Amino acid sequence: MFNPSRDQARQFLFETWAKQKQAAPLTDLEKVALAVLVRHPEYHPIVDAPERYLERDYLPEFGETNPFLHMNMHLAIEEQLSINQPHGIGELYRSLCLQTGDEHQAQHEMMDCLAEMIWQAQRSGRGPDGEFYLACIRRKAGLPEKA
Structure with missing residues (x-):
């Protein structure tokens, strides 16, 4: 790793x-x-x-x-999109791109969710919660909550 x-x-x-x-x-x-x-x-x-x-x-x-954290979060998002992990992130990203009208801005919106997920994991002492992350992106894209 x-x-x-x-x-x-x-x-x-x-x-x-x-x-x-x-x-x-x-x-x-x-x-x-x-x-x-x-x-x-x-x-x-x-x-x-x-x-x-x-x-x-x-x-x-x-x-x-922190410019390095910012750029590396972009790299993390690029990697997530390239392998569609967590599953469904690619589709949510495309929806967010449509809503924001800009791929870079869509990644910045995702970055807010990624940072929140990491903060929640650190606070709770558990691992990152992919469903929390996807739900946050879904909200930012204006999509309904997953049933």
């Missing part, structure tokens, strides 16, 4: 960005990561300066958004 450390996950994004700038070949996963990076030009100065940002902490109590 792939379980990178915080620094390894960040290094992956730094290296992907550097390879793109050098026109070096990318792996399939790097291509997905690059697509996420391209959609976030506000983070380009960060991935351009690994020596400055590799070890930086982003504290929500100071109103800071």
Whole structure:
């Protein structure tokens, strides 16, 4: 199972960005990561300066958004969509895309649900609840609750 450390996950994004700038070949996963990076030009100065940002902490109590967490949540959603896990997420994503009119915005809506699911799992001491996650996405898409 792939379980990178915080620094390894960040290094992956730094290296992907550097390879793109050098026109070096990318792996399939790097291509997905690059697509996420391209959609976030506000983070380009960060991935351009690994020596400055590799070890930086982003504290929500100071109103800071963690760009690495944000981009890696996009990667997690991309992976979920590519394998349709949890089952049915692809269909819900398409519904959310229709409602928002934008694939990127739809992923941001899903990200809210993913973060909530993770928070609930941590709070309860249980594993992630895929049904909770799907129900949240369903609500955001304006779909009725599953019977």
